[in-house]
Amino acid sequence: MSSNFSYKIYSSVKNLPSNWDSLATNNIFLSRDYLTVLEISAPKNMSCHYIGLFQDEELLGLAVSQFINLSDIPSFGERDNCIKTKIRSFVFRNLSSKVLIIGNNMLTGQNGYFFDKKLPTAAGLLLLKNAADELKSVFTKKGMNVHLTIFKDFLEPEIQNFKIPKYKSFFRFSTQPNMIFEIRDSWHQFDDYIDSISKKYRDQYKRARKKTDGISKRKLSLEEITNHRIRIYQLYMNVAKNAPFNTFYLPENHFEIFKKSLKDRFLFYGYFIGEELIGFNTLIKNGNDIDTYFLGYDENFQREKMLYLNMLYDMIGYSINKGYRRIIFARTALEIKSSVGAKPINMYGLMKHSNPFVNLFVSKTFSYFEPKMEWQERNPFK
Known part of the structure; x- marks a missing residue:
């Protein structure tokens, strides 16, 4: 990657570059006002960071990250009280409770980043991967080792952009549609x-x-x-x-x-x-x-x-x-x-477990733990 591309991680909205909102005009969920909501009233088990992507001094991209501590959740959901649910809860609490998301886990859709046309997609995704790695180190220093790193919610054409070597070890998954x-x-x-x-x-x-x-x-x-x-x-x-x-x-x-x-x-x-x-x-x-x-x-x-x-x-x-x-x-x-x-509309994501051995089994176990929804599509129109 060209040495004049860089990223910067911010832990508070008040420290964001003054022109941040000029790139967030197409998506309110990347705007300073919305990120303020996240900062003040995010769920107790979530902490947010904001990522600026630069070429030299020029801001060319924005992203939001969320660290979620699932071990702080009293209940993952009370509707399905079956053995699979109990196993899933055990696995999440013990093997995958610390999750770093590039994107917004409180919304559905690609609300995680925006790249200006001047920032090549591959370069932007490389910067985001490097920023995710740095955030993992930040949390490790605080005594919270990240188990899962997830990039979420992409349409089929968008997920194709991740077919670059840096993301080769990530498992591609799909959950419920938007x-x-x-x-x-x-x-x-x-x-x-x-x-x-x-x-x-x-x-x-x-x-x-x-x-x-x-x-x-x-x-x-x-x-x-x-x-x-x-x-x-x-x-x-x-x-x-x-x-x-x-x-x-x-x-x-x-x-x-x-x-x-x-x-x-x-x-x-x-x-x-x-x-x-x-x-x-x-x-x-x-x-x-x-x-x-x-x-x-x-x-x-x-x-x-x-x-x-x-x-x-x-x-x-x-x-x-x-x-x-x-x-x-x-x-x-x-x-x-x-x-x-x-x-x-089908949505896709990428995930990787920080333990290389466990990561080998992520693709095999994901379908077991993802709640399956049987439903019939309707068409109300004449």
Whole structure:
């Protein structure tokens, strides 16, 4: 690599180069404002670093890294209480509990780095590998040996860029797809979407909407998010603990910090019966995309009121009416998301275990430990 390419690792947002945001214009998740959220209210078992990539003195690339300590997690998920889950928990706690990720484990999609056109992709990826190696040394000095190094979430063409010698020892893996909803040019309002779905799915929509009788939905301000903090966290944990696998839990103040930092680019919608908050969802404006973020609900009302499905319709309605191009619905609940029109997009990553012997078996054991989701893709359109 040319000697005038270099990288620098930052442990605090306040130390980032002054022109950092000029490279983060296409992705809010690399912006100083979002990274501030991470710094102040990241999960307790996560610590973040930020990487600047340079040619001479010119900033040409950005990246985010997250170190996750899985041994600090009280539960990896309580839904699947079977022998495989117990074995998986044992292995993660004892052999793979310290994980270094180049990317963002709290999001789905390639939100981990950006390279300017002047930075050749191969050179940028080499810099990131060197930065990852240095971060491993930083954590080792703190008495935390990194077990797994992961580069996540790439589309098929993007993962091909890693076919360079420096990444030869990494195992390529694929997990659940990213569910992406493309908004058609012919949809100018929500009714256009409803007109484009078949009778079966229009009936599903009408049935769901009837169930919302008695529910009021409103956008919450920072003050309201703060006032409802305890209930919001209860509802979030109801959903989080039912996930098949968790690597972190958000801190209680996460959403208010988010609102404080991103202001109107972060939307928080509460669903109420009377004065009781029974559910919420969150959206992030990211250029032409709307990214869905965390949500929560009371399990009793979710069943009775088809709350989750109604939230999906609300997200679609908002995004169409406001002229967005796509909704990033992320992972989980694949079938219900496909029933409203989201399509699965395969995502890939690379991982390497720091123990060369264990690394030989990573590819063979990964499929055993990755929670398998059986689901049927739906097509709601005429």
